[in-house]
Amino acid sequence: xxxxxxxxxxxxxxxxxxxxxxxxxxxxxxxxxxxxxxxxxxxxxxxxxxxxxxxxxxxxxxxxxxxxxxxxxxxxxxxxxxxxxxxxxxxxxxxxxxxxxxxxxxxxxxxxxxxxxxxxxxxxxxxxxxxxxxxxxxxxxxxxxxxxxxxxxxxxxxxxxxxxxxxxxxxxxxxxxxxxxxxxxxxxxxxxxxxxxxxxxxxxxxxxxxxxxxxxxxxxxxxxxxxxxxxxxxxxxxxxxxxxxxxxxxxxxxxxxxxxxxxxxxxxxxxxxxxxxxxxxxxxxxxxxxxxxxxxxxxxxxxxxxxxxxxxxxxxxxxxxxxxxxxxxxxxxxxxxxxxxxxxxxxxxxxxxxxxxxxxxxxxxxxxxxxxxxxxxxxxxxxxxxxxxxxxxxxx
Numbered sequence: 001x002x003x004x005x006x007x008x009x010x011x012x013x014x015x016x017x018x019x020x021x022x023x024x025x026x027x028x029x030x031x032x033x034x035x036x037x038x039x040x041x042x043x044x045x046x047x048x049x050x051x052x053x054x055x056x057x058x059x060x061x062x063x064x065x066x067x068x069x070x071x072x073x074x075x076x077x078x079x080x081x082x083x084x085x086x087x088x089x090x091x092x093x094x095x096x097x098x099x100x101x102x103x104x105x106x107x108x109x110x111x112x113x114x115x116x117x118x119x120x121x122x123x124x125x126x127x128x129x130x131x132x133x134x135x136x137x138x139x140x141x142x143x144x145x146x147x148x149x150x151x152x153x154x155x156x157x158x159x160x161x162x163x164x165x166x167x168x169x170x171x172x173x174x175x176x177x178x179x180x181x182x183x184x185x186x187x188x189x190x191x192x193x194x195x196x197x198x199x200x201x202x203x204x205x206x207x208x209x210x211x212x213x214x215x216x217x218x219x220x221x222x223x224x225x226x227x228x229x230x231x232x233x234x235x236x237x238x239x240x241x242x243x244x245x246x247x248x249x250x251x252x253x254x255x256x257x258x259x260x261x262x263x264x265x266x267x268x269x270x271x272x273x274x275x276x277x278x279x280x281x282x283x284x285x286x287x288x289x290x291x292x293x294x295x296x297x298x299x300x301x302x303x304x305x306x307x308x309x310x311x312x313x314x315x316x317x318x319x320x321x322x323x324x325x326x327x328x329x330x331x332x333x334x335x336x337x338x339x340x341x342x343x344x345x346x347x348x349x350x351x352x353x354x355x356x357x358x359x360x361x362x363x364x365x366x367x368x369x370x371x372x373x374x375x376x377x378x379x380x381x382x383x384x385x386x387x388x389x390x391x392x393x394x395x396x
Contacts, residue, residue: 001021001032001036001095002035002036002039004093004095004167005019005021005036005039005040005043006039009040015042016040016041016042016043017042017043017044019040019043019044020043020044020046020085020089021036021043021044021045021046022045022046022047022048022058023048023115024046024048024058024083024085024115024116024118025048025114025115025116025117025121025122026048026115027047027048027049027055028045028046028047028055030053033045033053033054033055037054041054044056046058046085058083058084058085059083059084060081060082060083060084060118061081061082061083061084061086061087063081064079064080064081065080065081065082065087065158065256066079066080066082066117066152066156066158066159066255066256067079067254067255067256067257068080068128068149068152068255069147069151069152069251069252069253069254069255070128070147070149070251073147073250074127074128074146074147074149075124075125075127075128075149076124076127077119077124080117080118080119081117081118082116082117082118082158082159083116083118086116086158086159086162087158089162090162091162091163091164092159092162092163092164093163093164093165093167094109094112094113094160094163094166094167095167095168095169096108096109096111096112096168096169097168097169097170097173097174098168098169098170098173098194098198098210098213098214099173099174099175099176099177099214100174100175100176100177100214100218100226100227100228100229101176101177101228101229102131102134102176102177102228103126103129103130103131103132103134104129104130104131104150104234105129105130105131105228105229105230105231105233105234105235106207106210106211106214106228106229106234107177108168108206108207108210108211109154109160109163109166109168109203109206109207110150110151110153110154110160110203110207110237110241111150111153113153113154113159113160114153116153116159125149127149128147128148128149128150129141129148129149130142130231130232130233130234130236131228131231141233142231142232142233143232143233144233144236144239144246145236145240145246145247145248146233146236146248147248147251148236148237148240149237150237150241151237151240151241151253151262151265152253152255153255154203154204154237154241154265155241155253155255155262155265156255156256157255157256160203160265163203165199165200165201166198166199166200166201166202166203166206167197167198167199168197168198168199168206168210169197170194170195170196170197170198170210170213171193171194171195171196171197172193172194172195173194173214173217174226175214175217175218175223175225175226175227175228175229176226176228179226181193182223182226184217185217185222186216186217186222186274187275194213194217198210201345202266202267202289203241203265203266204238204241204242204265204266204267204268205266205267205268205288205289207238208235208238208267208268208269208270208289209271209279209289209291211229211234211235211238211270212270212271212274212277214229215229215230215234216274218230235268235270238268239268240253241264241265241266241268242264242265242266242267242268243264243268244261244263244264267288267289269286269288269289271291277291277293278291279291292387293386293387294387294388313326313327313328313381313388313389313390314326314327314328314390315327315379315390315392318392318393319392319393319394319395320367320392320393320394320395321367321394321395321396322366322367322368322394322396323364323365323366323367323368324364324365324367324379324392324394325362325363325364325365326338326361326362326363326364326365326379326381326390327360327361327362327363328360328361328381328383328388329359329360329361330356330357330358330359330361330383331358332358333355333356333357333358334355334356334383334384334386335354335355335356335383335384336352336353336354336355336356336361336381336382336383337350337351337352337353337381337382338350338351338352338353338363338365338379338380338381338382339351339379339380339382340365340370340377340378340379340380341377341378341380342372342375342376342377342378343375343376343377343378348370348372348377349369349370351365356383365379367394372394373396374394374395374396375393375394376391376392376393376394377391377392377393377394378390378391378392379391379392
């Protein structure tokens, strides 16, 4: 959270007073608050209970704003109030921890919104999960194509639809929501912590990838008491969020109940296997998910990123006018592609460098060749399955 605050305030330039932090159904513990507040005293720190000590109590909105699409057939409560902060904010950054879950199978972005309503607990939403009451076999919902509450949460205009981008914390993952983190036995972790962060602009794709990782790690052979992610139909909500042809016959997902059903929220698919971890875009067989692995050395900074032990990217001069020089080293021959993006993520140029031999590579890029203005740009170098980036400043 501290890293996110530093990026928003110190790099992007967001005013501290425009940032609200918290899980509305929980409190911010003292040691967390003191860590963040000492560096960012003007941020709003939201608390579930009465405020005090610099924390602010969240307030509910006046009327129910989410109308679950089962229309009372699965979730008797039918509707929920949200907190006013969801009405007022312009963007959300939802940061879940990647974990298994004893009722949902997995908990990520959609499940994180079980704390966004104003009730005392989220028990009323459990009937929309795969295993609403643990140990009650007659209540299991292990079939595909039934109502899933996570689709409503991902698709609601005040929740998933306000999400700016998706950042998932997998630094220390666990097989269940309330157990201690566990070291991962699968490759490439090999008995160490998961130590990962996942980023995407597609809420369905990133949850699909998270599900694949959890399902590969938490098996009966590796973590015999934390195999909740193996429950059948755990990924049913992802399939339905991606494609309306998988919706149940009697369900139209319209969580605002305004007559406008949600459209596809993203791409859902599974990797080819847990060793290669490749999806359709990695394999060149479709336009679905592309999983890009970035390994960063402890001493790396944004203009000097090292991938694995063989791919290191530097840029100079910086700032520059009109040309910048890239230097990188390939540990093995590779097909190289260079992409340039502006700060909004718009692709400025796509440069194919072709097949390069192993060794030191120098590449000069003249920004006078592009119709761009002064400002910051990101240069990304792809070499087969490895990627590195550098941030540069162009001054006319």
